[in-house]
Amino acid sequence: MLNFVVRRLVSTIPVMVFVALFVFSxxxxxxxxxxxxxxxxxxxxxxxxxxxxxxxxxxxxxxRFFGWLGxxxxxxxxxxxxxxxxxxxxxxxxxxxxxxxxxxxVVLSVTIAVPLGVVAAARQGTWIDRFVMTFAVIGFSVPxxxxxxxxxxxxxxxxxxxxxxxxxxxxxGFWPFLKSLLLPxxxxxxxxxxxxxxxxxxSMIEVLSQDYIRTARAKGLxxxxxxxxxxxxxxxxxxxxxxxxxxxxxxxxxxxxETVFAIPxxxxxxxDAILRRDYPVIQGVVLLxxxxxxxxxxxxxxxYTLLDPRVRY
Amino acid sequence: xxxxxxxxxPLPDLFPPQPRRGKxxxxxxxxxxxxxxxxxxxxxxxxxxxxNWLGTVDPYKIAxxxxxxxxxxxFWFGTDxxxxxxxxxVLYGGRVSLFVGVSVAFxxxxxxxxxxxxxxxxxxxxxIIMRLMDGLMSIPPILLAIALVAAIGGSVLNVILAITxxxxxxxxxxxxxxxxxxxxxxxxxxxIAAGSTMPKIxxxxxLPNIMGPIIxxxxxxxxxxxxxxxxxxxxxxxxxxxxxxxxxxxxxGRMLWQIKPYIxxxxxxxxSVTVLAVNLLGDGLRDALDPRSATRL
Numbered sequence: 001m002l003n004f005v006v007r008r009l010v011s012t013i014p015v016m017v018f019v020a021l022f023v024f025s026x027x028x029x030x031x032x033x034x035x036x037x038x039x040x041x042x043x044x045x046x047x048x049x050x051x052x053x054x055x056x057x058x059x060x061x062x063x064r065f066f067g068w069l070g071x072x073x074x075x076x077x078x079x080x081x082x083x084x085x086x087x088x089x090x091x092x093x094x095x096x097x098x099x100x101x102x103x104x105x106v107v108l109s110v111t112i113a114v115p116l117g118v119v120a121a122a123r124q125g126t127w128i129d130r131f132v133m134t135f136a137v138i139g140f141s142v143p144x145x146x147x148x149x150x151x152x153x154x155x156x157x158x159x160x161x162x163x164x165x166x167x168x169x170x171x172x173g174f175w176p177f178l179k180s181l182l183l184p185x186x187x188x189x190x191x192x193x194x195x196x197x198x199x200x201x202x203s204m205i206e207v208l209s210q211d212y213i214r215t216a217r218a219k220g221l222x223x224x225x226x227x228x229x230x231x232x233x234x235x236x237x238x239x240x241x242x243x244x245x246x247x248x249x250x251x252x253x254x255x256x257x258e259t260v261f262a263i264p265x266x267x268x269x270x271x272d273a274i275l276r277r278d279y280p281v282i283q284g285v286v287l288l289x290x291x292x293x294x295x296x297x298x299x300x301x302x303x304y305t306l307l308d309p310r311v312r313y
Numbered sequence: 314x315x316x317x318x319x320x321x322x323p324l325p326d327l328f329p330p331q332p333r334r335g336k337x338x339x340x341x342x343x344x345x346x347x348x349x350x351x352x353x354x355x356x357x358x359x360x361x362x363x364x365n366w367l368g369t370v371d372p373y374k375i376a377x378x379x380x381x382x383x384x385x386x387x388f389w390f391g392t393d394x395x396x397x398x399x400x401x402x403v404l405y406g407g408r409v410s411l412f413v414g415v416s417v418a419f420x421x422x423x424x425x426x427x428x429x430x431x432x433x434x435x436x437x438x439x440x441i442i443m444r445l446m447d448g449l450m451s452i453p454p455i456l457l458a459i460a461l462v463a464a465i466g467g468s469v470l471n472v473i474l475a476i477t478x479x480x481x482x483x484x485x486x487x488x489x490x491x492x493x494x495x496x497x498x499x500x501x502x503x504x505i506a507a508g509s510t511m512p513k514i515x516x517x518x519x520l521p522n523i524m525g526p527i528i529x530x531x532x533x534x535x536x537x538x539x540x541x542x543x544x545x546x547x548x549x550x551x552x553x554x555x556x557x558x559x560x561x562x563x564x565x566g567r568m569l570w571q572i573k574p575y576i577x578x579x580x581x582x583x584x585s586v587t588v589l590a591v592n593l594l595g596d597g598l599r600d601a602l603d604p605r606s607a608t609r610l
Binding site for chain 2: 014015016017018019022023026027029137138140141142143144145146149150153157164248249251252253255256259270271273274275277279282283285286289290293294
């Protein structure tokens with residue numbers, strides 16, 4: 001057990017080193033002089049030189065990489081070229097809306113998707129099953145920004161029930177906060193619900209054909225306890241894995257959702273950074289999101305190794 | 314007089330000749346999603362290819378006097394803030410989405426095949442290649458594409474390359490997985506015993522066995538690539554705004570969408586229907602090529 005935990009922990013190190021190397025070398029993928037690129041078209045030669053020195057671009061690549069990695073490990077992601085503020089400060093300011101959006105989406109999606117998948121599996125082949133599967137295909141196909149605009153048009157503009165755009169921080173009251181995030185998180189749930197519902201159905205169909213389910217039925221248990229206690233518990237490993245892997249879709253979706261609903265989160269930060277070619281900010285955000293994604297999946301792996309004795313690697 | 318043999322009723326025709334329409338009908342009955350998805354996709358491809366002859370006008374032509382027109386007989390989908398005909402822009406925009414989707418699917422398949430086959434066939438390179446894939450997959454695809462496009466600039470080619478980088482690790486994983494399971498089969502041992510070399514085994518024996526999952530995965534990559542391309546253009550980090558694309562039209566319609574929702578509506582519908590068509594095709598192919606696997610990751 002301890003052996004596995006240690007191995008799993010160690011295995012994330014090469015992955016994160018690769019991500020760091022990729023993020024760091026981003027500016028080298030660009031054709032031309034990185035310093036001139038960051039400085040912009042109107043920069044003077046002196047200004048380009050200043051940026052070159054401040055980024056240490058005059059030093060060899062790997063020397064700079066390890067210097068940068070050292071800074072990152074100490075929590076220093078560099079300084080924004082545009083606002084001259086530390087990247088960590090900028091990300092810190094934007095963390096609340098993005099985290100709230102994602103947590104709300106995960107909670108909403110799991111509550112909707114898991115029962116949908118369970119019911120589809122229990123009624124396999126009936127119209128309920130077909131309805132859930134059709135819903136899943138549509139969820140996979142309609143992009144998050146399209147769902148966002150449709151929802152916003154119907155519920156905010158036509159019915160006037162919810163705010164059209166914007167974000168209300170939690171500090172300014174729970175109800176405005178919830179209302180401002182409801183449409184964005186429903187929009188963002190689309191693809192995530194589809195993913196989770198589909199894997200839940202597949203995993204449940206597999207489990208429902210097992211002998212112990214027949215035994216449970218034979219001893220007179222009702223459909224409810226069989227499905228949600230006996231079967232779902234045993235079908236949960238693939239479902240939880242997909243919930244973790246799906247976070248990657250959610251992060252990409254959050255960037256787009258924040259643009260649709262004008263939410264001042266990390267997604268907006270990175271979009272604005274691209275338009276301004278603010279590389280330190282782009283690097284910081286990609287690094288942070290990837291780290292978050294890897295850590296969440298690490299936790300999930302570790303948790304169900306502890307919970308489910310069948311899982312051994 | 315008739316002989317008794319002549320009085321016998323004719324034998325029923327046990328093997329009636331298959332009517333020619335039977336094949337098509339069977340395909341529709343057994344795999345409706347292939348037929349529906351395929352027909353929708355063909356329709357959209359035709360719309361994009363023959364955009365010039367479908368009542369379109371120059372999609373770049375700016376006409377300030379005619380800006381922000383509602384959909385009408387003259388402008389089927391209305392006009393945008395610069396007076397450009399949205400119907401024409403949507404039809405021409407389909408070319409970008411379809412081209413990016415197909416190109417990424419093709420490139421990601423080739424890259425995934427090469428890396429996956431090498432990883433599956435040569436154990437020594439396996440660990441290195443798979444760690445690289447793990448690294449690439451730990452960066453969320455849209456974010457990876459955004460970062461790459463931000464660095465290398467937003468041309469159609471660069472968008473294709475960036476999305477390919479984000480999508481091919483999944484293909485590589487799948488190819489490797491199938492190779493690893495196929496190479497355990499006795500006929501591979503047989504081929505090795507018969508003196509076959511590894512490259513020959515890959516081409517002769519392994520490749521034909523992994524075509525099914527690869528084709529299915531390629532359709533999913535195609536649909537994911539179209540969504541990512543539209544998302545990139547929508548946030549203003551994709552193909553240059555001068556080329557009409559579905560995401561780009563939506564980006565331009567963003568400022569006005571509360572009063573002129575139709576600017577966003579038409580490209581949104583086209584994008585969603587196209588992605589739906591490709592996904593239906595992929596699901597149908599998956600069921601047709603491998604009835605056992607019902608999962609999609």
